[in-house]
Amino acid sequence: MELDPLLLSRLQFAWVIAWHILLPAFTVGLASYIAVLEGLNFFTGRDIYLRISSFWIKIFSVSFGMGVVSGIVMPFQFGTNWSRYSDATANVLSPLFAYEGLTAFFLEAAFLGVLLFGRKLVPRWAHFVAALMVAFGTLLSSFWILSANSWMQTPAGYDLIDGRFFPRNWMEIVFNPSFPYRLGHTVVGFYVTTAFVVVGVAAWLIRRGRFVAEGSRMLSMTLWLLTVLVPAQILLGDLHGLNTLHYQPAKLAAIEAHWDTESRAPLNLFAIPDEENETNRYVIQVPLLGSLILAHDINGEIRGLKDFPRDQRPPVAIPFFSFRIMVGIGVLMLVMVAASWWLRWKGTLFTTGWYLTACQWIAPLGFVAVLAGWTTTEVGRQPWTVYGLLRTADSVSPSLTGTDVLISLAGYMVAYLVIFPAGLFIMARFVRKGPDEADDEIEEIESGRPGLPVRALPREEGANRS
Numbered sequence: 001m002e003l004d005p006l007l008l009s010r011l012q013f014a015w016v017i018a019w020h021i022l023l024p025a026f027t028v029g030l031a032s033y034i035a036v037l038e039g040l041n042f043f044t045g046r047d048i049y050l051r052i053s054s055f056w057i058k059i060f061s062v063s064f065g066m067g068v069v070s071g072i073v074m075p076f077q078f079g080t081n082w083s084r085y086s087d088a089t090a091n092v093l094s095p096l097f098a099y100e101g102l103t104a105f106f107l108e109a110a111f112l113g114v115l116l117f118g119r120k121l122v123p124r125w126a127h128f129v130a131a132l133m134v135a136f137g138t139l140l141s142s143f144w145i146l147s148a149n150s151w152m153q154t155p156a157g158y159d160l161i162d163g164r165f166f167p168r169n170w171m172e173i174v175f176n177p178s179f180p181y182r183l184g185h186t187v188v189g190f191y192v193t194t195a196f197v198v199v200g201v202a203a204w205l206i207r208r209g210r211f212v213a214e215g216s217r218m219l220s221m222t223l224w225l226l227t228v229l230v231p232a233q234i235l236l237g238d239l240h241g242l243n244t245l246h247y248q249p250a251k252l253a254a255i256e257a258h259w260d261t262e263s264r265a266p267l268n269l270f271a272i273p274d275e276e277n278e279t280n281r282y283v284i285q286v287p288l289l290g291s292l293i294l295a296h297d298i299n300g301e302i303r304g305l306k307d308f309p310r311d312q313r314p315p316v317a318i319p320f321f322s323f324r325i326m327v328g329i330g331v332l333m334l335v336m337v338a339a340s341w342w343l344r345w346k347g348t349l350f351t352t353g354w355y356l357t358a359c360q361w362i363a364p365l366g367f368v369a370v371l372a373g374w375t376t377t378e379v380g381r382q383p384w385t386v387y388g389l390l391r392t393a394d395s396v397s398p399s400l401t402g403t404d405v406l407i408s409l410a411g412y413m414v415a416y417l418v419i420f421p422a423g424l425f426i427m428a429r430f431v432r433k434g435p436d437e438a439d440d441e442i443e444e445i446e447s448g449r450p451g452l453p454v455r456a457l458p459r460e461e462g463a464n465r466s
Helices: 005-020 022-044 047-080 083-117 124-153 170-174 179-207 212-247 249-256 289-295 317-346 353-362 365-381 402-433 440-447
Strands: 158-161 164-167 267-274 279-286 384-386
Touching (some): 005 022, 005 047, 005 365, 005 402, 022 047, 022 365, 047 083, 047 212, 083 124, 083 170, 083 384, 124 170, 124 179, 124 365, 124 384, 179 353, 212 249, 212 317, 249 317, 267 289, 267 317, 317 353, 317 365
Antiparallel strands (some): 267 279
């Protein structure tokens, strides 16, 4: 059997980036959360925020290290598997990737050292500034990476000369048409993902009666944050959808499994897309709702896949179902947030067993939503690497063989299946240990009495208050 280097290269890229994206989905939000905690401690002087911050800093450091290791493979793959893509887009994308490394990564790495090791070496304000810089670095990294990815989705500001892209206007390249929507939707999605992990850990601590004050504070403040973030994410997703309708209509048609162009289009809640016969099986739909949601006009026209040549259509089933997984998780998250309002009003947020259990179960679903959203975006872009201009089939390295890719794919699979479980094991140990037990030195600093045992210090009351 002949091995297809294009298919295997796509599988390898999907394997690597699917694992890697889990780390920024966590560290971007966690860095900002740590900065908030450090700020609350600095301005209020309450040591509970310092205990919580130190707890999450340890987990962040492991995640950051895993992200660096898994991210190194990404640019390496561009040269080995996608050399024609790299050659065609280098003049535009290489500077964007370089800006990410020079501005964001170095900023994060430098100030992470202060955050990890400078608690007793620098003033409190300097430690707070370090937390802000690490958070800013993660956001800056997201800015450049998403700018590059968005340019591939909605290219702008370039000249195409002899098959190569050359920059004409850097402002148009960086701030390409889909970038603002993609940046907002992705970063808020990362924040939501992190917030539900914090909620899950807090619920676990409360249920076991360990570090209840810290767990209650984490749960309360994070659920208030989610009260803003989850509706904001739904709004940003809607705006992103309008942008996709305008700039990538074939992708939107695949996401919604629309085959025929029509006004007053229905919304397909469920279907089994049949690409060969250009139809859907076992359809469950709501009349008129498609035009209303997708175009914000009940009479709005939605282009169908039949408007596009077969060789310019994305696969339908994968983006159709991955999008619905993402939306379904978003709705579940909104239900969890709404339930927290009811429990707060009753005064039982920290004592309702079923809700705390549900918080633990929902904790990893943000990562599933991130993967589903990424799948929708990237598979929906096919058959292009640069939308409408450079095909994926024309981007793969010309001398690559299927055997070459299979060997490297097997190596990456083994490496990632060792690295990620090991990292999760270490982070789980930190969670089981809890906020207090590794933080005697912090209590000493806060109390101004070095050497005094932690349990001799007064504990913060109000474990069951929000």
